[in-house]
Amino acid sequence: MQSILEREAFSLRLRECLARMGAGSGTGPSWLAREFNRRYPGAPVSLHAARKWLLGEAIPAQDKLRVLSDWLGVTAEWLRYGAGSAYVLREPSPGAGLDYPLMREIAALSDLHREAVRELVSALRRAEEVEKTRCGGKNEVSE
Numbered sequence: 001m002q003s004i005l006e007r008e009a010f011s012l013r014l015r016e017c018l019a020r021m022g023a024g025s026g027t028g029p030s031w032l033a034r035e036f037n038r039r040y041p042g043a044p045v046s047l048h049a050a051r052k053w054l055l056g057e058a059i060p061a062q063d064k065l066r067v068l069s070d071w072l073g074v075t076a077e078w079l080r081y082g083a084g085s086a087y088v089l090r091e092p093s094p095g096a097g098l099d100y101p102l103m104r105e106i107a108a109l110s111d112l113h114r115e116a117v118r119e120l121v122s123a124l125r126r127a128e129e130v131e132k133t134r135c136g137g138k139n140e141v142s143e
Contacts, residue, residue, distance in 0.1 A: 004056075006081075011056030013079055017072040029054055040067045041100050 018027040029051035037044040042063065052058035059080065060068065069076040077083055106117055 007059055008056035009082055010059045010080060011054060013074075013082060014053060014068070014072075017074055017079070021072065027054075036064075036067065036071070037101060038099055039071050040064065044101070 015027070018032070029047050032054060033045055033047050033050035036050065045060075045064065049058065049060075053060060059065070062076070065076050065080055069079045072079065106114060109117065
């Protein structure tokens with residue numbers, strides 16, 4: 001069982017990493033849950049779970065801890081226990097930049113609509129390549 005001190009220390013390290021990211025005052029539970037769920041391939045975490053992480057009432061399971069540490073650029077060991085080196089120079093985990101909620105939405109579509117999404121994405125990628133070529137190698141597609 002996790003002690004109160006362990007949970008509070010984890011919470012402090014988590015909040016420190018979020019502040020270092022420049023997230024500032026926007027790092028409330030809803031923001032944390034939303035940003036975490038964008039990176040986590042499993043079932044989304046609730047606002048309540050994210051709140052418990054921030055307040056030191058709970059420590060996430062190991063799979064969630066790995067996603068947090070990859071996102072925050074620290075080792076899972078340091079984030080969980082405060083031991084070892086905090087920062088690690090490594091390539092992001094495969095899938096670290098994927099938008100899992102979007103992928104779940106696309107997967108829920110019919111075959112016909114998924115094919116339409118594929119065609120749309122392909123057309124957008126071609127348009128970006130044309131724009132990149134026209135701009136001398138810089139990708140300056142306006143949003």
